[in-house]
Amino acid sequence: MTAVAAPDLANCADEAIHLPGSIQPHGVLLAFDRDSQLLAWSANAAAVLGIDPVLGAAAAALGLPPEALAVLDAAAAELDNGEALPNAGEVRIGEQQFDCIVHGYQSRLLLEFERRAVRSDVVASFALKAHGAIDRLKRQGSIDALLNMAVRQVRQLTGFDRVMAYHFRHDDSGDVVAEARDEAIDAYLGRRYPATDIPAQARRLYLINTLRLIADVGYQSVPVLGRAGDAPVDMSHSVLRSVSPIHVEYLQNMGVQASMSVSIVVNGRLWGMLACHHMTPRQVPYSIRMATDVLAQVLASSVQTLEAKAEAVRIERAAELSSRMLAAMAQQDNVVATLDAYAEPLRQTLGADALIVSQLGELTVHGDLDVGLATAIVHALPARDEVLLQYTQRDDWPAPLRAQLGTWVGMLAMSFDAGTQGVMVALRHEQVEQVRWAGRPDKVIAHGPLGPRLTPRGSFNEWRETVRGRAEPWDATALTIAGQLLAKLSRSVAARNAEIDRARTELMAMLGHDLRDPLHTINMAGVLLERGAQSATLGRRIQSSSNRMQRLIGHVLDLSRINGGIGLGIHPVPVALDQVVAELVDDVRAAHPGASFALDMPAPVSALVDADRFVQVLANLLSNARHHGELGKPIRVGLHTADGHAVLTVRNHGAPISAAIADKLFDPFKHTSLYGSRNRRGVGLGLYIARQIVLGHSGRLAYHYEAPQVVFTVHLPLHTPISPTIL
Known part of the structure; x- marks a missing residue:
């Protein structure tokens, strides 16, 4: 015995609702091939139309009204790739007025006769109302206003007891976001419908046939007849198509006797829907339904325009932000620091x-x-x-x-x-979230003649559920912004990495060259010492060469610590900065008798700093001033306090630094620093490391020009600095 699988939502998804094999009884369906020969017909054709349907009979031989044959011939002439757009006309058969609708699909022509109880002049008056409704709709400036206007206008056009607009969420559940209703019936505004209320194949139909009417939920379907064994008639575009028994039960559970749905399709997806309910049977004439469909299309177009404008504004603002951020990154060697500065707008x-x-x-x-x-x-x-x-x-x-x-x-x-x-x-x-469901969103398994099946909800009373553990997902616009930002950031970082790799190669080659000179000097001094040369002079040469090697190796080690995320190991302690500055200037003056220095320190200044690292910063600034300053002019060093900071300035006479060089002044591996005419021993790392030291103290190092002097200024907080977090 074969086990029967338990029913689940896949059973609903497997229902062939586009091939129901029957129609609603308020009309007649005739199906023809592309040569207008009869293929299938609804069982009520003879009784309602007074014809004798014969398989294979030509349409012209069935005794159909001339107006019906005219719309059929027009559709046959327009049949392209097996399809023809819907066309309609009015016909009278005996005392009964019909809307005659024809369309082509899968190389078949479906001719439908829908009974109409409303006079033509009354229907025509709705055209003016529809025009006014569409005009009012176009004037709305927000999506909320659009939907609220739409439900009011559709209710006025169609007379339904309730018209709801609901918007589908990312998970395909739908929120009722606007409602116009008779005061005697319950309000559904603010409630949510689960995605399972509209199975996948129903969503497909809502996309390709955007309006569907059920004139009487309690109808008895009329079967469609034809040659046995022929493929069933696809009624995806039919106006009389019979609907799923599960959907009929769903509406009955709500107490609804007539229903109409109009799709809101935006960018090819089911964005939302106008759902109309009536508590008694109600048939809306075809032309009024088409006016409603046009109104929904205008609504969808307006929604698309408003969403596109909002998306464009968001993307434009994000692009401006990323441009500013990347411009700052071009002048900043630390990516984290740049992103950190722009973190709040990001x-x-x-x-x-x-x-x-x-x-x-x-x-x-x-x-x-x-x-x-x-x-x-x-x-x-x-x-x-x-x-x-x-x-x-x-x-x-x-x-x-x-x-x-x-x-x-x-x-x-x-x-x-x-x-x-x-x-x-x-x-x-x-x-x-406190979700207000329109009834408990569960399916119930019921047993009937055909075995177990899923049934729709039996109650639509409000049922509240608290949802936790979920965050609002990033929408498509946010993901687009993130993708564009990431692409720009990745390109900028990759370009910088490539530049650093190239400059690092140059640096290594240069270090190999520069380290040979002091090593050669030391070796020569050692040889001369062995031969009895004067040790004092040679000792100075050895010391000078060793200091140079130590400085070069120290720069490379500091760079490695910075790039490796280790940090420079800054340990602030109370330091008398004025004493440190005075001692270092004295040392440099003794080592370079040709240089002139002037000190401006009106009062003692103490701060919490790493003294060795502070000396490293000042030594670099003094070295730059000596190498690039105007010969014979004094180098001025100032120290004072301002706004809770110790302010150190180093000034030398000279021409202003060009803007192109100033933009990269604190970058490592600057071409302008490699083999400079005044400083052939520079490797382009001094200012970069000096700035990293200052940043490590939560301070700042900057350049500006005060004619005729080049000025470098260091601001260091007088209190304990806050270092960045290191993993």
Whole structure:
């Protein structure tokens, strides 16, 4: 005995609702081939139309009214690739008025006769109402206003007891966002319908046939007859198509006796729907339904325009932000520091509650996120090929981390430099929702003559559910912005890495050359000492060469520490800066008798700094001033306090630094520093390392020009600096 699988939602999805084999009884259907020969007909054709349907009979031989044959011939002439757009006309058969509608699909012509009880002049008056409704709709400036106007206008046109507009969410559930109704019936505004209320094949029909009417939910369907064994008639575009028994039961459970739905299709997707309900049977004439369909198309076009404008504004603002950020990055050697400076506008642009930026072990956090959790999140990011990774619920995260997340369940990770573990992570809190479902969103298994099947909900009373552990997913615009930002950032970082690699190669070659000179000097001095030369002179040469080698190697080691994320190891202690400055200037003056120095320190200045690193900064600035300053002019060194900072200035006479060079002044591996005419021993790392030291003290190092002097200024906080977080 074969086991029968339990029914599930796939059973609903398998229902061939476009091939029902029957129609609603308020009309007649005739199906013809492309040569207008009869293929199939509804069982009520003879009784309603007074014809004798014969398989294979020509349409002209059936005794149909001339108006019906005219619309059929027009559709046959327009049949292209097996399809023809719907066309309609009015016909009278005896005392009964019909709307005669024809369309072509799959090389078949479907001619439908729909009874109409409303006079033609009354129907014509609705055209003016529809025109006014569309005009009012076009004037709305927001999507909310559009939908509220639409439900009112559709209710006035059609007379339904209730007209709802609902918008589909990312998970295909739908929220009722606007409603016009008779005051005697319940309000559904604000309630949500589960995605399972519209199976996949129903969504397909809502896309290709945007309007569907059920004139009487309690109807008895009329079978479609034809040659046995022929393919069933596809009624995807039929106006009389019979509907799923499950949907009929669904409407009956709601107490609805007539229903009409009009799709809102935006950019080829089912964006929303106008759903109309009546508590008694109601048939709306075809032309009025078509006016409603046109109104829905205008509504969809307006929604698309408003969404496109909003998206364009968001993308334009994001592009402006990324341009400013990349311009700043071109002048900043630290990617994390640049992103850190723009973190707040980045967070707002991405719609994030918190932002993490991390590279080479350096990490910064913006928002009310614990640094320890941020560190754990970065470490838990999986190794992956894709550069954009999105989590929308707690279950998406690696299992070991879920218990630590708290409310942080939404994530968008952007990996901009895999080689340095460069990543920017946007986070969102969970969105705790009190969902007002239109009835409990469950399907019930019922047993009948055909065995077990899923039945629709039996109650549509409001049912509330608290939803936790999920965050609002990033919409398509936010993902577009993130993708564009990531692409620009990755290109900028890659270009910078390539430039650094090239400059590093040059530096290594230069170091190999420059280290040979002092080594040669030391070797020669050793040989001369062996031969009895004067040791004092040779000792000075050995010391000078050793100092030079130590300085070169020290720069390279500092660069490696910075690039490796280790940091410079800054340890601030109370230091009398004025004494350190005076001692260092005296040392430099003794070592370079030809240089002239002037000190301007009106009062003692003490601060919490790393004394050795401070000396390294000042020594570099004094060296630059000696090498690039005007010969014979004094180098002026100043020290004072201002706004809680110690302010150190080093000035030398000289021409202003050009803008092109000034933009890269604090970058490593500057071409302008390699083999300079006044400083052939420079390797282009001094100012870069000096600035990193100052940044490590939460200070700043800057250049400006005060004619006729070049001025470098260091600001250091007098109190304990806050160092960046190091993983």
